[in-house]
Amino acid sequence: MAETERLVCDSAALADSGEGVRFEVEYLGEKTPAFAxxxxxxxxxxxxxxxxxxxxxxxxxxxxxxxxxxxxxxxxHGAIFLPESGRCIGGPCKGRNLVALPVEERDGKVILKESGHGGRR
Ligand code: FES
Incomplete structure (x- = not known):
């Protein structure tokens, strides 16, 4: 499977436990909001x-x-999730997960690897 990579943001844009960066991905054929x-x-x-x-x-x-x-x-509605796994540990969707996207940091950049989320859950 061909894998494409995309720049999400500079690493410096993400402070520990700070504001996230919003972006969009193609997911199940639709542009879908995402964040890092x-x-x-x-x-x-x-x-x-x-x-x-x-x-x-x-x-x-x-x-x-x-x-x-x-x-x-x-x-x-106040659901809470573990940042490292996306697991909901409280609220109306307890036990369920956010859909994780494959990212890595390289050379001061946050890179999205786009092959892993095009149609899987
Ligand atoms: S929409 Fe997220 S807790 Fe209801």
Whole structure:
């Protein structure tokens, strides 16, 4: 399978437990909002779509973390997710997961590897 890579943002744009960067991916044939955040030094990216209702999570554009910077928070009905796995640990979709996207950091850039999310769940 051919793999394409795409620049999401500069690494410096993602502070630990800070604001996320929003972007779009092609997912199941549709342009779908997504986001990247940094947590404990590592970058994680997910579709910006809550498993409860397919709505975007951020309570202001790019604001995904709770006040402590420890959990991702859905602004709609308060579901909380582990930043490192996207696992919901509280709220109406407890036990379900955000859809993770494959990203890596290289040469000060955050890169999305686009082969891994075109049609899988
Ligand atoms: S839409 Fe996220 S908790 Fe309901």
């Amino acid at each position: 955040v940094r947590y404990e030094g590592r970058v994680h990216a997910y579709l910006n779509r809550c498993p409860h209702v397919p709505a975007e999570l951020d309570w202001d554009p790019g604001r995904f973390f709770d006040m402590q910077g420890l959990l991702l928070l859905c602004s709609n």
